[in-house]
Amino acid sequence: MATRTVFVGSRIGLHARPATMIATAACEYEDEITLFRAGSSVDASSSLLIMTLGAELGAEVTVASENAAAVERIASMIEQDLAS
Incomplete structure (x- = not known):
């Protein structure tokens, strides 16, 4: 399984x-x-579940999947400021 830990880049x-x-x-x-964040895990395909993580700017989030390309793409998005 591929994993990558990143920090939330979106200001919101x-x-x-x-x-x-x-x-x-x-x-x-x-x-x-x-x-994964602070002992909780959610399916990344659900925006509502993602919001339940309570991940604010700078929060550490780990992305995991059998698909390494998917991990890299989602991790890269988490690091960006997508609020703009």
Whole structure:
């Protein structure tokens, strides 16, 4: 399983807009993609579940999947300021 730990780059954290963008990208993959933060894990294809992580700017999030390309793409998105 591929994993990558990153820090949230969106100034509003992983709230509505960033969470929706990440979930939309995750849905493009057949492989399950999981986000981990502070002992919680959620399916990255659900914007509502992503928001339940409460990940604010600078929060550490780990992305995991059997698909290394998916991990890299989602991790890269989490690091960006998607709120703009």
